[in-house]
Amino acid sequence: MKSQMPQARDRTSDQELLSRARAGDAEAFRVIFHREAPAVRRFLGDLLRDDSAADEGTQETFVRAHQRLGTLQQAEKLQSWLFGIARMVFFEHLRRKRRDAVPQDSGDPVEIDRAPGPEEVLLASEADQVLDGALATLSQERRAALVLRLDHGLGYPEIAETMGWSLQKVKNEIHRARLQLRQRLQAYLEGAA
Known part of the structure; x- marks a missing residue:
């Protein structure tokens, strides 16, 4: 039961933070970033398996989130909304990586030994x-x-x-x-x- 009360409080504060961030309050968005960035970073890190790319992807996710704040209506869906943006960043990273891959004689992309x-x-x-x-x-x-x-x-x-x-x-x-x-x-x- 005790764990439900903080979640409700967090949702209320998330709603307040979203409202403030939509109104241009940079500090409110900064709080959202600090709360949610670690989970987004872990998600991208698990998918990309490259720390540098995961860090860049996290930054790109939050840049896009900031630009699209008006599209999120329910604060309780904040994390899934961010994961959705991160997922798109991930797939764009894969497309860029495939496009930028140097072809070998066989025409297949070069595989880098990790x-x-x-x-x-x-x-x-x-x-x-x-x-x-x-x-x-x-x-x-x-x-x-x-x-x-x-x-x-x-x-x-x-x-x-x-x-x-x-x-x-x-x-x-x-x-x-x-x-x-x-x-x-x-x-x-x-x-x-």
Whole structure:
């Protein structure tokens, strides 16, 4: 019960902050940024797997959010609205990356080997590496839906709104993502035994 009261207070203050930000109050938007940027950054970091690109994407997300403040009517949908903008930034990043890729003789884009550095090797456990590898096999959209569900705790309706999907498609995609991960991890465990 106690956890519900702060959420209601946060929604009220979010509504107030949104109203003030729409009226041009830079401090109100700054508060929104400081509250929501860490979640948006984690979301983009999970999708892009590149800290610099995730930082740039977070900035771009909030620039666009500031420009489109008038389109958000309900404060309780602030986070899903921001994730929707971040999702578009993510897909634009992928399109730019593909367009800018240097073709090899085969005509395929150049793949950059992202071998972990010495610090990353020391910090990352084998299980994390296996899970990251399994996540990388998911389609970008399927991974985005799973990240929103597991890492950010969004419900299916919020994910549907963020991704622009039907509720049934969200359920199907998350189910398929979990099946794919289970198969990859099972194959790893059987190979390790």
